[in-house]
Amino acid sequence: MTLVATPVRLSTSAANFEADFKARLHWSADTDAAIEQRVADILADVKVRGDAAVLDYTARFDALEVFDMNSLELTQAELKAAFESLPTAQRDALQAAASRVRSYHQAQKKASGESWSYKDEDGTLLGQKVTPLDRVGIYVPGGKAAYPSSVLMNAIPAHVAGVAEIIMVVPTPRGEKNALVLAAAYVAGVSRAFTIGGAQAVAALAYGTATIPAVDKITGPGNAYVAAAKRRVFGTVGIDMIAGPSEILVLADGSTPADWVAMDLFSQAEHDELAQSILLCPDAAYIDAVQEAITRLLPSMPRAEIIAKSLNGRGALIHTRSMQEACEISNRIAPEHLEISSNEPHRWEPLIRHAGAIFLGAYTSESLGDYCAGPNHVLPTSGTARFSSPLGVYDFQKRSSLIEVSQAGAQILGKIAAELAYGEGLQAHAMAAEMRLID
Amino acid sequence: MTLVATPVRLSTSAANFEADFKARLHWSADTDAAIEQRVADILADVKVRGDAAVLDYTARFDALEVFDMNSLELTQAELKAAFESLPTAQRDALQAAASRVRSYHQAQKKASGESWSYKDEDGTLLGQKVTPLDRVGIYVPGGKAAYPSSVLMNAIPAHVAGVAEIIMVVPTPRGEKNALVLAAAYVAGVSRAFTIGGAQAVAALAYGTATIPAVDKITGPGNAYVAAAKRRVFGTVGIDMIAGPSEILVLADGSTPADWVAMDLFSQAEHDELAQSILLCPDAAYIDAVQEAITRLLPSMPRAEIIAKSLNGRGALIHTRSMQEACEISNRIAPEHLEISSNEPHRWEPLIRHAGAIFLGAYTSESLGDYCAGPNHVLPTSGTARFSSPLGVYDFQKRSSLIEVSQAGAQILGKIAAELAYGEGLQAHAMAAEMRLID
Numbered sequence: 001m002t003l004v005a006t007p008v009r010l011s012t013s014a015a016n017f018e019a020d021f022k023a024r025l026h027w028s029a030d031t032d033a034a035i036e037q038r039v040a041d042i043l044a045d046v047k048v049r050g051d052a053a054v055l056d057y058t059a060r061f062d063a064l065e066v067f068d069m070n071s072l073e074l075t076q077a078e079l080k081a082a083f084e085s086l087p088t089a090q091r092d093a094l095q096a097a098a099s100r101v102r103s104y105h106q107a108q109k110k111a112s113g114e115s116w117s118y119k120d121e122d123g124t125l126l127g128q129k130v131t132p133l134d135r136v137g138i139y140v141p142g143g144k145a146a147y148p149s150s151v152l153m154n155a156i157p158a159h160v161a162g163v164a165e166i167i168m169v170v171p172t173p174r175g176e177k178n179a180l181v182l183a184a185a186y187v188a189g190v191s192r193a194f195t196i197g198g199a200q201a202v203a204a205l206a207y208g209t210a211t212i213p214a215v216d217k218i219t220g221p222g223n224a225y226v227a228a229a230k231r232r233v234f235g236t237v238g239i240d241m242i243a244g245p246s247e248i249l250v251l252a253d254g255s256t257p258a259d260w261v262a263m264d265l266f267s268q269a270e271h272d273e274l275a276q277s278i279l280l281c282p283d284a285a286y287i288d289a290v291q292e293a294i295t296r297l298l299p300s301m302p303r304a305e306i307i308a309k310s311l312n313g314r315g316a317l318i319h320t321r322s323m324q325e326a327c328e329i330s331n332r333i334a335p336e337h338l339e340i341s342s343n344e345p346h347r348w349e350p351l352i353r354h355a356g357a358i359f360l361g362a363y364t365s366e367s368l369g370d371y372c373a374g375p376n377h378v379l380p381t382s383g384t385a386r387f388s389s390p391l392g393v394y395d396f397q398k399r400s401s402l403i404e405v406s407q408a409g410a411q412i413l414g415k416i417a418a419e420l421a422y423g424e425g426l427q428a429h430a431m432a433a434e435m436r437l438i439d
Numbered sequence: 440m441t442l443v444a445t446p447v448r449l450s451t452s453a454a455n456f457e458a459d460f461k462a463r464l465h466w467s468a469d470t471d472a473a474i475e476q477r478v479a480d481i482l483a484d485v486k487v488r489g490d491a492a493v494l495d496y497t498a499r500f501d502a503l504e505v506f507d508m509n510s511l512e513l514t515q516a517e518l519k520a521a522f523e524s525l526p527t528a529q530r531d532a533l534q535a536a537a538s539r540v541r542s543y544h545q546a547q548k549k550a551s552g553e554s555w556s557y558k559d560e561d562g563t564l565l566g567q568k569v570t571p572l573d574r575v576g577i578y579v580p581g582g583k584a585a586y587p588s589s590v591l592m593n594a595i596p597a598h599v600a601g602v603a604e605i606i607m608v609v610p611t612p613r614g615e616k617n618a619l620v621l622a623a624a625y626v627a628g629v630s631r632a633f634t635i636g637g638a639q640a641v642a643a644l645a646y647g648t649a650t651i652p653a654v655d656k657i658t659g660p661g662n663a664y665v666a667a668a669k670r671r672v673f674g675t676v677g678i679d680m681i682a683g684p685s686e687i688l689v690l691a692d693g694s695t696p697a698d699w700v701a702m703d704l705f706s707q708a709e710h711d712e713l714a715q716s717i718l719l720c721p722d723a724a725y726i727d728a729v730q731e732a733i734t735r736l737l738p739s740m741p742r743a744e745i746i747a748k749s750l751n752g753r754g755a756l757i758h759t760r761s762m763q764e765a766c767e768i769s770n771r772i773a774p775e776h777l778e779i780s781s782n783e784p785h786r787w788e789p790l791i792r793h794a795g796a797i798f799l800g801a802y803t804s805e806s807l808g809d810y811c812a813g814p815n816h817v818l819p820t821s822g823t824a825r826f827s828s829p830l831g832v833y834d835f836q837k838r839s840s841l842i843e844v845s846q847a848g849a850q851i852l853g854k855i856a857a858e859l860a861y862g863e864g865l866q867a868h869a870m871a872a873e874m875r876l877i878d
Contacts, residue, residue, distance in 0.1 A: 096855045362875075365853075368872055370868060384674065433804055
């Protein structure tokens with residue numbers, strides 16, 4: 001059987017564009033009631049029984065039977081040994097990627113993650129103190145989709161933020177460990193690592209057990225059980241966004257080789273059948289060229305079947321009236337990854353209001369950003385770039401307001417505060433301010 | 440009946456301190472299954488029936504029967520008229536508070552909310568683009584606990600961030616409008632305002648109706664229905680933290696008049712029976728003086744009954760071995776409001792790792808910060824200051840990573856990315872990088 005990938009062709013000039021466009025974008029994050037209930041039960045059980053429950057679920061779900069929690073901890077020596085077992089090229093690539101990711105996040109911290117304060121004319125000091133979280137948990141999926149790059153992308157910003165303890169959890173079904181994942185944990189400076197996963201790992205991190213220390217925030221991707229568990233423990237601990245399927249949107253003016261764009265669309269589609277690859281372009285002949293490249297390149301791809309399913313089911317090649325219109329449609333989608341594949345990317349970039357990461361120019365393939373350009377590859381999906389941001393140093397910091405009112409300042413502020421407090425019927429608030437008045 | 444308020448006395452030297460301390464801190468945010476189900480039904484109904492459902496629920500829950508959505512919109516002229524109807528002192532106080540809140544948030548934006556970029560040695564441009572959200576919704580509670588100051592604290596940071604449209608919703612049970620709330624909306628520059636509330640208002644903002652525009656994020660406090668609705672729409676839109684009861688922790692070295700500290704404890708307790716006021720102090724005689732002030736001042740307080748219930752049920756006066764130990768205990772609590780009521784506040788402030796807002800010195804009563812010092816009064820509660828921050832300009836902005844790899848840069852990064860992509864079994868990722876290699 002020959003695999004065919006023909007993403008739907010749409011045109012913004014067509015009468016039915018709006019309906020077709022919305023239908024193609026639709027993706028429902030609706031939760032499954034049965035999963036919700038099982039996750040609620042697991043969380044409650046781990047909260048009460050701690051380590052014993054974690055051991056039980058690990059035996060049941062990961063087919064990993066051990067008799068004590070020590071057997072579920074990876075030592076620093078094991079992480080180091082995994083790193084040293086790798087071929088030199090992989091070791092070097094891992095370290096080069098880590099170094100670039102670290103540099104970018106250090107710049108991020110310096111640009112917008114430092115404490116500040118000022119004094120106003122009344123001598124009142126106002127400011128913002130920025131501090132790292134004490135301890136965070138990083139969830140790393142195991143099994144088929146084991147991504148060492150995700151270890152770097154989650155652990156390094158935490159490290160740069162100044163988090164003292166980074167606890168990694170990674171399920172190892174039937175005890176199978178992924179050397180690259182362990183090596184990445186070594187390179188990224190993970191403090192402790194446990195071979196547990198699923199809702200039970202999220203519960204252990206959120207509530208703490210005799211062995212697993214309770215953390216302040218949990219980040220990292222996972223399956224539906226992990227996502228449901230993270231949603232439920234939100235409030236007890238912080239969490240990052242719950243990720244939907246991955247997406248790429250390529251905004252092309254026709255100046256990039258069509259093969260490159262086709263491969264960039266593939267590189268998103270190969271993740272998952274639900275992944276979404278969209279091309280927006282004002283040049284119909286170029287869209288034809290990309291479709292031709294897709295058809296020609298597909299058979300050589302090892303993951304051709306997933307790519308075809310993703311492109312046929314969720315992909316789209318959209319002909320627009322202009323690059324300006326393409327930018328407007330991109331803003332409606334608010335894509336996770338946006339390539340501005342143009343020879344004048346800085347002309348279009350200012351028109352982009354919503355996107356997780358923006359890749360400028362023909363040489364900036366998304367895959368460079370996924371692994372080693374430096375910025376984080378954990379990005380808002382499913383249109384959430386309208387209101388959320390890439391994972392960053394700021395996710396591992398929090399702010400405290402600083403206020404120091406002088407005696408002179410209290411005379412001015414006290415009267416304003418008292419007036420408003422009486423207006424709200426909060427008399428103790430008013431009197432606390434008035435007590436500080438001298439006259 | 441004479442009201443008595445005697446917060447429990449604890450001592451860190453006592454054998455049972457740990458257990459008593461934990462018992463006192465305990466507060467459960469557990470959700471009510473019946474409320475959850477009713478909220479799920481309301482959300483689903485508004486999603487399908489839009490305005491018609493909003494009109495029905497407003498009639499049912501707010502006893503406000505109108506025949507079209509226009510009647511539920513407050514015009515700009517109404518907001519302005521409400522402002523002009525206020526006594527001069529209230530008008531001036533509202534404007535002075537708004538002006539100070541605006542200045543602080545402008546400083547916040549300038550210090551840490553601007554875009555940045557740099558080029559690395561390979562000519563690769565890396566950066567972070569900061570953009571405002573397009574449209575946000577602000578929930579303002581109606582009825583008894585109507586707080587105009589909350590309108591300022593939610594709307595002004597959104598405005599400073601550059602949000603183009605700020606949509607306020609405020610229930611007006613039986614049509615009763617609070618002039619101060621409407622005036623605050625006028626002063627803060629709210630774009631549109633609707634007299635709707637509850638889960639139906641959250642649903643309308645999240646999904647949009649024919650009349651109410653869909654927003655990108657919803658902030659602001661509300662009752663259990665509003666909180667449950669916000670939790671459920673999280674992902675479709677952004678939300679701020681779900682707030683628990685308000686808390687104050689006073690760290691005292693005994694140098695502040697005891698009456699002032701007593702009134703500061705009252706000003707938290709008067710909010711709500713579940714509010715928590717805690718004093719930490721190494722000086723037992725000073726704790727006695729504060730208890731004496733509590734007993735003496737309580738009868739004169741208009742909200743004495745709520746204050747007494749809060750202090751008796753959840754308050755605590757804790758005797759510590761030292762100020763250092765008091766700081767450590769404060770870090771375990773991670774309070775929403777922390778007063779360092781000391782004549783050397785800058786000695787202790789560096790020891791504080793977790794707190795929503797830190798009030799330094801005897802003159803800085805929490806109530807000054809609540810209304811007009813400038814920093815936001817929407818703060819993380821229930822220990823969530825361990826991982827979250829005051830509401831701020833950053834909550835109304837999001838970031839996009841910027842990456843522009845030069846042809847030269849692609850030669851270096853492409854090899855690293857390809858190595859790691861093959862290691863993860865993602866061949867299209869690897870080939871997208873390799874296609875950009877010249878040799």
